[in-house]
Amino acid sequence: MNKVILQPSGNKDAREHYENTIQSPVSMQVLTEYLSEETINQLEAFYPDRSVPTWGVTPGKNNVNVQKWGKIQTGDVTVFSANGQIFASGVVVLKLQHKELAAQLWGYDKSGQTWEYIYFLDEIKQHAIPYIEFNRAVRYADNYIIQGFNVLREELSERILSSFDLKSEIYLPDVSEEEYEQEILQFEDHDNLDTNRSGKGRKEQSFLRRKLFKNKKVGVCGICGNQYPVDLLVAAHIKKRSKCSREEKLDYKNIVMPMCKFGCDDLFEKGYIVVCDGKIQRNIKKSYTPHLLERVAQIETRECKHWNDHTRKYFEWHQQQ
Structure with a gap:
């Protein structure tokens, strides 16, 4: 911390x-x-x-x-x-x-x-x-x-x-894999309280962001492919965190990916877009307004660089929701 x-x-x-x-x-x-x-x-x-x-x-x-x-x-x-x-x-x-x-x-x-x-x-x-x-x-x-x-x-x-809003989104403390695992174990029975965690609970996000961005100032959104300052990117779980098993939460190399705050994170989290066989697609089970459809069309059929044999099962879980 x-x-x-x-x-x-x-x-x-x-x-x-x-x-x-x-x-x-x-x-x-x-x-x-x-x-x-x-x-x-x-x-x-x-x-x-x-x-x-x-x-x-x-x-x-x-x-x-x-x-x-x-x-x-x-x-x-x-x-x-x-x-x-x-x-x-x-x-x-x-x-x-x-x-x-x-x-x-x-x-x-x-x-x-x-x-x-x-x-x-x-x-x-x-x-x-x-x-x-x-x-x-x-x-x-x-x-x-x-x-x-x-x-x-x-x-x-x-x-x-x-x-006084002094925290950095770029430079994060070094959290070891052992500390990350302890963090998962400490809170695995309280996933419904994730949004209220404070203090030590933030070690998990620090660990994930540091692994994803390595204290770089700029990163790439895994959905739209655009480059942004990392304070405009989130370490997003492909499979909803509260639905992950302990082993899946510890699979940090495959369970998270960077997504931008300019819509991609929300579109993915709320299921308006899915990744199928490595391609970004609209979710036919959802209803779309004209403006939303226009936004999704901009990224539809893009190749998702984070889709591979290791992440496939998480994307498939997301697709089935």
């Missing part, structure tokens, strides 16, 4: 760092001098413009920040605060420790430390969230002031992410 990283940025160093490496992102050319080819390839996939918003924290006194930094993972949201408000946020893409790069970017503080515990951000957004609104969302005292780098626990993070 995504967490929230508190990053007060009111002192001189933090203000300068924000201006120099977030507001004016770091050039990939600079990073190439310090990072491995593998890491650069990862970053280039996330930053096609080769400009990388970059942040870092010092080890702190008695290495107090190291353990906190260790909790950070892809999809976590950093909120920057100063002058009584949260003024910006960014989503974590990747993290690494690199003292030499940090010294190049930010130099050293008065205690001789540099901001070597680095993380790279995307989806930078500007905000004007007063502390009192933040405090009430997280249920702190009204007069609480954000002080010091910190990574909030999941329960508090969820309140903030939901209250």
Whole structure:
């Protein structure tokens, strides 16, 4: 589950760092001098413009920040605060420790430390969230002031992410196959409550979306074949999830496919279109208005790239409903 990283940025160093490496992102050319080819390839996939918003924290006194930094993972949201408000946020893409790069970017503080515990951000957004609104969302005292780098626990993070719509649809936490299986087992007796699941229940969707989209910013709808930003695509079950057996839910490589929010997801879920022998067809058991028929005609007879010997049984189940 995504967490929230508190990053007060009111002192001189933090203000300068924000201006120099977030507001004016770091050039990939600079990073190439310090990072491995593998890491650069990862970053280039996330930053096609080769400009990388970059942040870092010092080890702190008695290495107090190291353990906190260790909790950070892809999809976590950093909120920057100063002058009584949260003024910006960014989503974590990747993290690494690199003292030499940090010294190049930010130099050293008065205690001789540099901001070597680095993380790279995307989806930078500007905000004007007063502390009192933040405090009430997280249920702190009204007069609480954000002080010091910190990574909030999941329960508090969820309140903030939901209250201020800070979640990313692209960068998702890494959920292992074991965690996914535990999630299925935990909720398999409560499928009728799927829409009300919260917190840990979202691990399933994070896992499926990460497997489908691999943290890419763009994906292809499995029905219409059009390319869209991934926040306009859903990880849709071919066979209705609540009708799947445990084994079918665990067959994640075959049971889900990307569908766009521009109609394909609804058309498929509500049975107006089916996939038969790999071809998209209208469902003759349904009634259509002229405009709906026109929409379906645009995708009818298209080849569905996700139809194969492994997915056939799920499409056949859908067709028979």
